Amino acid sequence: MAHAPAIEGAADPRPLRQRVQAFMLARPGLARLAVVVLLFGIWEIAARFYVDRMFLSPPSIVFSGLYLVLQTPGIPAALRITFFELSIAFVLAIAIGVAAGLTVGLSRFAHKSFMPIVLLLYGTPQITILPLFVLYFGIGPASKIAFGVTHGMFPIMLAVIAGVQNIKPILLISARSMGANRWQIFRWVIFPHMIPSFFAGMRLAMTGVLLGVLLAELYVSTAGIGYFTTLFTQSFDPTKLLGLISLLAAMAIVLNELVRRAEIRFSRWRSS
Amino acid sequence: MRPRADPDKNRWASRAVQALFLIALISFWYFLTASGRVSKILLPGPGPVLYELTDVLETGEFVSDLLITLTELAVAFTISTVSGIVIGYLISRSPYLIKVFEPLLAGVYAIPIILFLPLYVLLFGLGMPSKFALGATISFFPIAMNTIAGFGHVDKVFITSARSMGASNFQMFRYVLLPAAFPVIVTGLRMGFTVALLAILGSETIASLAGLGHQIVHFSESMDMARMFAYITFAVAIAAFLNAVVSTLETKGKS
Numbered sequence: 001m002a003h004a005p006a007i008e009g010a011a012d013p014r015p016l017r018q019r020v021q022a023f024m025l026a027r028p029g030l031a032r033l034a035v036v037v038l039l040f041g042i043w044e045i046a047a048r049f050y051v052d053r054m055f056l057s058p059p060s061i062v063f064s065g066l067y068l069v070l071q072t073p074g075i076p077a078a079l080r081i082t083f084f085e086l087s088i089a090f091v092l093a094i095a096i097g098v099a100a101g102l103t104v105g106l107s108r109f110a111h112k113s114f115m116p117i118v119l120l121l122y123g124t125p126q127i128t129i130l131p132l133f134v135l136y137f138g139i140g141p142a143s144k145i146a147f148g149v150t151h152g153m154f155p156i157m158l159a160v161i162a163g164v165q166n167i168k169p170i171l172l173i174s175a176r177s178m179g180a181n182r183w184q185i186f187r188w189v190i191f192p193h194m195i196p197s198f199f200a201g202m203r204l205a206m207t208g209v210l211l212g213v214l215l216a217e218l219y220v221s222t223a224g225i226g227y228f229t230t231l232f233t234q235s236f237d238p239t240k241l242l243g244l245i246s247l248l249a250a251m252a253i254v255l256n257e258l259v260r261r262a263e264i265r266f267s268r269w270r271s272s
Numbered sequence: 273m274r275p276r277a278d279p280d281k282n283r284w285a286s287r288a289v290q291a292l293f294l295i296a297l298i299s300f301w302y303f304l305t306a307s308g309r310v311s312k313i314l315l316p317g318p319g320p321v322l323y324e325l326t327d328v329l330e331t332g333e334f335v336s337d338l339l340i341t342l343t344e345l346a347v348a349f350t351i352s353t354v355s356g357i358v359i360g361y362l363i364s365r366s367p368y369l370i371k372v373f374e375p376l377l378a379g380v381y382a383i384p385i386i387l388f389l390p391l392y393v394l395l396f397g398l399g400m401p402s403k404f405a406l407g408a409t410i411s412f413f414p415i416a417m418n419t420i421a422g423f424g425h426v427d428k429v430f431i432t433s434a435r436s437m438g439a440s441n442f443q444m445f446r447y448v449l450l451p452a453a454f455p456v457i458v459t460g461l462r463m464g465f466t467v468a469l470l471a472i473l474g475s476e477t478i479a480s481l482a483g484l485g486h487q488i489v490h491f492s493e494s495m496d497m498a499r500m501f502a503y504i505t506f507a508v509a510i511a512a513f514l515n516a517v518v519s520t521l522e523t524k525g526k527s
Contacts (some may be wrong), residue, residue, distance in 0.1 A: 028371035035376060055395050112282065113289035125511045127474040127485070128504050131492035135314060210384045218389060218478045229390040241390055249383040256382045 057239040062246065069243035078225045079247065082217060085141050085224070086255065089148030089209045096149065097156025097205065098198075104157070105164035106190075115161070122154040126212075130219055144216040144224065151212030152205040159201020163194035199263035206259045210252050316498040324502035334484075334506060341483045344400055344472045345514075348407025352464055356412045357457065360419025370424045374417070381413040386474060393479050403475050403483075410471040411464030418460025422453030458525040465518045469511055484510070 024031055040059050047058035057065075069075055104114045130147060137143035167190060175189050217226030225248060232241035298318060304310050305317035328334050363369045389406055396402040426449055434448045476485025484507045491500035 025368060028368060031368075031372045032376055035372065109282070109286065109289075112286040113293075117290060117293060123512065123515060124508055125470055125473055127470060127477055128488060128507045128511075130474075130477055131489055131500065132504075135492065207382075207384070211386060214384050214386050215474055215478070218386065233390045233394045236394070238391070238394060241394065245387050245391060248387055252384050252387075253379075253382055 053238075054236045055238055057242055059242075061239055062242040065239050066243050066247070069240050069247065072228075072240065074223065075228060075244070078223060078228055079251070081141060081224045082144075082213065082248070083251065085144045085148065085213050085217075086209060088141075089145045089213055090152060090206060092145065092149045093152030093205050093209055094156055094202065097153040097201070098160055100153070101157040101160025102164065105161035111161065111165065118154070118157060118161075122158065126150055127215060130216060133216065134220055139220050139222055141224070144213045144221075147216040148209040148212035151208035155204035155208055156198070156201045159197045159204070160194060163197035164190055166197070167193045195266055196263075199259075199266050203256070203259050203263055206256055210255065214248070313495060313497060316501060320498040321501040321505070324498045325505055328499070328502050328506060334487075334503075337482055337484050337487050338510065340400065341472060341476065341485070341510075344403040344407060344476075344483065345469055347400075347404045348472060349411060349465055349468050351404065351408040352411040352415055352468065353461060355408070356415030356460070356464065357419050360416040361423055363416075364420045364423035367424070370420060374420060377413060377417050377420075381417070385410045385413075386471065389475050389478060392475075398479055398481050403472050403480070406475050407468040407472045411468035414463040414467065415457075415460045418456050418463070419453070422456030422460075423449055426452040455526040458522050462518050462522040466515060469514060473507065473511070 044058045044060060047053075047056045100118075104110050104118060126147070133143045133147045137146050171189050171193075172185065175185050180188070214226075217224045218229060219226065221227040221230075225244060228244055229241060232238075232244065301315075302318050305312065305315055363373045385406070388409060389402070392402040392405045396405055430448050430452065431444070434444055439448065472483075473485045476483040477489055480486040484503065488500055488503045488507065491497070491503060
């Protein structure tokens with residue numbers, strides 16, 4: 001410190017800076033929070049001073065106006081409908097995916113024959129047939145559920161197939177040589193081995209169901225959230241639009257997190 | 273377990289099952305429509321669809337819509353590739369930044385980004401810009417996250433040994449970091465491309481002025497079902513072709 005400045009307060013700047021640095025380095029979570037706050041700050045400033053209020057609202061107004069969104073007639077019902085569509089679609093996707101996955105996965109011949117077809121269907125951009133779903137199932141919840149199911153069932157199917165196929169043959173052989181019948185083999189060998197990949201598939205299926213249902217909602221809707229996003233877009237009401245989008249994003253995050261927790265919980269038997 | 277059957281014979285049997293499946297599907301479709309059990313308005317027969325498909329291909333009316341879809345895809349994918357790789361590389365330079373940003377990106381990625389479509393339509397209009405924005409947003413995340421994973425998790429031994437052998441910064445990047453990260457980044461690019469294509473077809477279906485997705489909706493709304501099926505077939509074929517090209521490039525880029 002040869003050139004230490006004369007001012008008393010600034011005499012010791014480096015250790016302080018270093019201390020702040022060390023403090024931040026030990027806490028990446030705090031820096032993450034700072035980044036989020038910074039991004040919201042940029043959004044706030046951009047919306048307040050640079051963008052027309054007709055097109056973008058600052059986050060302070062959006063979040064303080066969330067209760068207005070919830071008070072808008074029809075919105076709570078719309079959120080309930082969307083949640084209902086998501087749950088039904090998810091359950092159906094699991095049921096169909098598990099049934100089809102076991103059918104294809106448990107027999108080597110079926111696997112060889114139908115796996116390419118499953119992969120081909122999975123790779124097809126289903127969004128191109130969305131208008132067909134609306135024609136066949138109507139503009140009500142049925143078309144959203146059906147579209148969600150077709151998005152969600154393939155990940156489950158593939159996960160079940162992968163889980164069933166990855167079992168070490170030695171486990172099957174030893175179970176059989178100890179006199180297990182088909183059901184016992186399924187219940188005690190195949191089923192537990194399927195669980196981890198099944199839950200990984202469930203996470204992907206949740207993403208798929210969310211995508212399918214929301215796509216169908218945005219495409220056409222009479223009472224669901226798609227109706228209101230269109231309404232708010234066409235009436236240039238970005239405050240309510242952003243509020244609704246945040247509510248839906250929150251719903252999506254909660255659902256994803258639930259499935260992720262379940263995955264961690266039910267995959268634990270392997271490590272113990 | 274029984275000894276395996278002759279694998280060659282087995283494969284032919286599988287192929288036969290696949291062919292039979294396809295034939296059964298098409299003949300089921302044919303008889304369903306020919307018998308008049310299903311209204312022609314809901315499901316046109318394979319004959320009319322094939323006729324409309326050849327008509328669409330012969331008249332070349334698909335060209336302008338295809339060009340619009342491809343332009344949207346190209347612009348969106350370019351934006352997300354450049355921004356994803358640059359931002360991902362900058363973040364990957366410090367383990368601290370990785371710790372700060374990786375959970376953030378993963379968190380945002382958990383939101384179905386299709387939700388931003390109404391906002392983008394409000395901000396950028398019904399035309400191409402809203403598709404650029406949505407496609408770029410959706411494909412940014414897999415590209416950026418894979419770039420971080422690729423550059424951020426290079427084996428320390430490689431880096432230390434290159435340094436001790438006196439590699440310059442450029443040499444380090446060119447001969448150590450890039451080859452190690454490249455396969456992971458290429459996978460990210462492939463994932464980004466697939467979701468960008470889906471996002472663009474999706475946003476064209478939901479709100480647009482032109483493009484393949486728009487055309488499908490247009491014929492659906494005017495109840496011209498055979499032509500709509502023709503366009504669906506065409507769009508699916510284009511998507512399959514693009515995805516196959518990208519997958520081939522991915523395998524080539526990795527080796």
